[in-house]
Amino acid sequence: MRSRSRRWWLARALGRSRLVRRIDRVEAWAVVAGLVVVLVAALYCSTVSDDIYAARSRAIAAEASTRHQAEAVATAASTPDKKAAQQATQRHTVHIQWLFQNATHDEVVKLDHAVKAGDHVPVWLDDRGNATTPPLTDADARADAVGGAILLWILVASTILGGVALLRRVLNRFRYRSWDRGLRWLLVDGGGPGAHHR
Structure with a gap:
Protein backbone atom coordinates (compact mmCIF):
# COMPACT_ATOMS: atom_id res chain seq x y z
CA MET A 1 0.00 0.00 0.00
CA ARG A 2 2.81 2.45 0.87
CA SER A 3 4.64 1.87 -2.42
CA ARG A 4 1.40 2.48 -4.34
CA SER A 5 0.79 5.65 -2.34
CA ARG A 6 4.31 6.90 -3.10
CA ARG A 7 3.92 6.17 -6.81
CA TRP A 8 0.58 8.02 -6.77
CA TRP A 9 2.16 11.12 -5.22
CA LEU A 10 5.01 11.04 -7.72
CA ALA A 11 2.56 10.54 -10.59
CA ARG A 12 0.57 13.55 -9.43
CA ALA A 13 3.68 15.68 -9.12
CA LEU A 14 5.61 14.56 -12.22
CA GLY A 15 3.00 12.93 -14.47
CA ARG A 16 1.45 14.54 -17.52
CA SER A 17 -2.03 13.10 -17.19
CA ARG A 18 -4.78 15.56 -18.07
CA LEU A 19 -6.89 14.10 -15.27
CA VAL A 20 -4.51 15.61 -12.70
CA ARG A 21 -5.52 19.18 -11.95
CA ARG A 22 -3.08 22.02 -11.33
CA ILE A 23 -4.06 22.20 -7.67
CA ASP A 24 -3.32 18.47 -7.32
CA ARG A 25 0.14 19.00 -8.81
CA VAL A 26 0.86 21.86 -6.40
CA GLU A 27 -0.18 19.70 -3.47
CA ALA A 28 1.88 16.74 -4.68
CA TRP A 29 4.96 18.90 -5.28
CA ALA A 30 4.59 20.40 -1.79
CA VAL A 31 4.50 16.93 -0.21
CA VAL A 32 7.47 15.66 -2.24
CA ALA A 33 9.49 18.82 -1.58
CA GLY A 34 8.66 18.66 2.13
CA LEU A 35 9.86 15.06 2.38
CA VAL A 36 13.06 15.90 0.50
CA VAL A 37 13.78 18.83 2.83
CA VAL A 38 13.16 16.65 5.89
CA LEU A 39 15.63 14.04 4.56
CA VAL A 40 18.23 16.69 3.73
CA ALA A 41 17.73 18.16 7.20
CA ALA A 42 18.56 14.75 8.69
CA LEU A 43 21.91 14.80 6.86
CA TYR A 44 22.56 18.37 7.98
CA CYS A 45 21.71 17.48 11.58
CA SER A 46 24.26 14.67 11.40
CA THR A 47 26.92 17.28 10.59
CA VAL A 48 25.65 19.49 13.40
CA SER A 49 25.92 16.50 15.75
CA ASP A 50 29.61 16.11 14.84
CA ASP A 51 30.21 19.80 15.48
CA ILE A 52 28.46 19.68 18.85
CA TYR A 53 30.45 16.59 19.84
CA ALA A 54 33.75 18.24 18.91
CA ALA A 55 32.90 21.41 20.85
CA ARG A 56 31.67 19.49 23.90
CA SER A 57 34.75 17.26 23.84
CA ARG A 58 37.04 20.29 23.93
CA ALA A 59 35.05 21.84 26.77
CA ILE A 60 35.06 18.58 28.73
CA ALA A 61 38.82 18.16 28.25
CA ALA A 62 39.42 21.71 29.48
CA GLU A 63 37.15 21.11 32.46
CA ALA A 64 38.80 17.79 33.32
CA SER A 65 42.24 19.46 33.38
CA THR A 66 41.10 21.71 36.25
CA ARG A 67 39.60 18.96 38.41
CA PRO A 135 34.12 16.09 35.11
CA LEU A 136 31.89 15.05 32.28
CA THR A 137 32.87 12.10 30.11
CA ASP A 138 33.01 11.29 26.41
CA ALA A 139 29.63 9.58 26.79
CA ASP A 140 28.18 12.90 28.02
CA ALA A 141 29.59 14.66 24.94
CA ARG A 142 28.04 12.06 22.64
CA ALA A 143 24.69 12.28 24.43
CA ASP A 144 24.69 16.08 24.09
CA ALA A 145 25.57 15.83 20.40
CA VAL A 146 22.89 13.26 19.61
CA GLY A 147 20.28 15.07 21.71
CA GLY A 148 21.03 18.42 20.08
CA ALA A 149 20.86 16.95 16.57
CA ILE A 150 17.58 15.17 17.29
CA LEU A 151 16.00 18.32 18.74
CA LEU A 152 17.12 20.35 15.72
CA TRP A 153 15.77 17.74 13.29
CA ILE A 154 12.44 17.57 15.14
CA LEU A 155 12.18 21.37 14.99
CA VAL A 156 12.94 21.47 11.26
CA ALA A 157 10.74 18.47 10.44
CA SER A 158 7.79 19.75 12.46
CA THR A 159 8.09 23.18 10.82
CA ILE A 160 8.26 21.74 7.29
CA LEU A 161 5.51 19.16 7.82
CA GLY A 162 3.35 21.75 9.56
CA GLY A 163 3.79 24.09 6.60
CA VAL A 164 2.87 21.31 4.16
CA ALA A 165 -0.20 20.42 6.23
CA LEU A 166 -1.28 24.07 6.28
CA LEU A 167 -0.80 24.33 2.52
CA ARG A 168 -2.85 21.17 1.94
CA ARG A 169 -5.61 22.62 4.11
CA VAL A 170 -5.68 25.80 2.03
CA LEU A 171 -5.65 23.80 -1.20
CA ASN A 172 -8.52 21.64 0.05
CA ARG A 173 -10.59 24.79 0.57
CA PHE A 174 -9.92 25.82 -3.03
CA ARG A 175 -10.74 22.27 -4.12
CA TYR A 176 -14.08 22.29 -2.24
CA ARG A 177 -14.99 25.64 -3.76
CA SER A 178 -14.17 24.29 -7.21
CA TRP A 179 -16.39 21.28 -6.57
CA ASP A 180 -19.22 23.55 -5.44
CA ARG A 181 -18.92 25.63 -8.62
CA GLY A 182 -18.87 22.43 -10.71
CA LEU A 183 -21.97 21.05 -9.02
CA ARG A 184 -23.77 24.38 -9.41
CA TRP A 185 -22.89 24.45 -13.10
CA LEU A 186 -23.99 20.82 -13.56
CA LEU A 187 -27.29 21.18 -11.71
CA VAL A 188 -28.24 24.74 -12.64
CA ASP A 189 -26.32 26.01 -15.68
CA GLY A 190 -25.52 22.76 -17.46
CA GLY A 191 -28.96 21.33 -18.20
CA GLY A 192 -29.79 20.01 -14.73
CA PRO A 193 -33.25 20.14 -13.11
CA GLY A 194 -32.96 23.87 -12.48
CA ALA A 195 -32.46 24.64 -16.15
CA HIS A 196 -35.83 23.19 -17.22
CA HIS A 197 -37.76 25.72 -15.12
CA ARG A 198 -36.45 28.70 -17.08
Missing part, protein backbone atom coordinates in the same frame (compact mmCIF):
# COMPACT_ATOMS: atom_id res chain seq x y z
CA HIS A 68 41.14 16.11 40.31
CA GLN A 69 39.97 13.53 42.79
CA ALA A 70 41.11 13.54 46.41
CA GLU A 71 40.35 11.65 49.61
CA ALA A 72 38.23 13.30 52.27
CA VAL A 73 37.35 11.95 55.71
CA ALA A 74 33.87 11.79 57.20
CA THR A 75 33.85 13.68 60.49
CA ALA A 76 30.63 11.97 61.63
CA ALA A 77 28.33 9.18 60.58
CA SER A 78 26.09 9.99 57.64
CA THR A 79 22.38 10.57 58.08
CA PRO A 80 19.58 9.68 55.62
CA ASP A 81 18.49 12.61 53.50
CA LYS A 82 14.84 13.21 54.38
CA LYS A 83 14.24 15.32 51.26
CA ALA A 84 15.23 12.38 49.06
CA ALA A 85 13.26 9.77 51.00
CA GLN A 86 10.75 9.36 48.18
CA GLN A 87 13.42 8.65 45.58
CA ALA A 88 14.29 5.13 44.42
CA THR A 89 17.91 5.49 45.62
CA GLN A 90 18.35 6.57 49.21
CA ARG A 91 20.72 9.53 49.63
CA HIS A 92 22.83 10.19 52.70
CA THR A 93 24.18 13.49 54.04
CA VAL A 94 27.63 13.58 55.61
CA HIS A 95 30.10 16.21 56.79
CA ILE A 96 33.58 15.69 55.32
CA GLN A 97 37.02 17.30 55.64
CA TRP A 98 40.05 17.26 53.35
CA LEU A 99 43.45 18.87 53.12
CA PHE A 100 44.46 21.00 50.13
CA GLN A 101 47.73 22.95 50.02
CA ASN A 102 48.15 22.69 53.80
CA ALA A 103 44.68 24.14 54.39
CA THR A 104 41.72 22.22 55.81
CA HIS A 105 38.49 22.36 53.88
CA ASP A 106 35.13 20.99 54.94
CA GLU A 107 31.71 20.65 53.41
CA VAL A 108 28.45 18.76 53.71
CA VAL A 109 27.93 16.44 50.75
CA LYS A 110 25.38 13.85 49.67
CA LEU A 111 26.30 10.24 48.96
CA ASP A 112 24.39 7.26 47.61
CA HIS A 113 25.59 5.08 50.49
CA ALA A 114 26.00 5.37 54.24
CA VAL A 115 29.42 6.00 55.84
CA LYS A 116 30.75 6.05 59.38
CA ALA A 117 32.94 8.64 61.09
CA GLY A 118 36.51 8.25 59.89
CA ASP A 119 35.59 6.60 56.59
CA HIS A 120 37.38 7.85 53.49
CA VAL A 121 35.14 9.58 50.96
CA PRO A 122 36.34 10.42 47.43
CA VAL A 123 35.75 14.04 46.50
CA TRP A 124 36.35 16.00 43.30
CA LEU A 125 38.21 19.31 43.75
CA ASP A 126 38.73 22.32 41.52
CA ASP A 127 41.98 24.30 41.22
CA ARG A 128 41.23 26.16 44.44
CA GLY A 129 40.59 23.00 46.44
CA ASN A 130 36.82 23.45 46.63
CA ALA A 131 34.51 20.49 46.23
CA THR A 132 32.94 20.30 42.79
CA THR A 133 31.14 17.87 40.51
CA PRO A 134 33.00 15.12 38.61
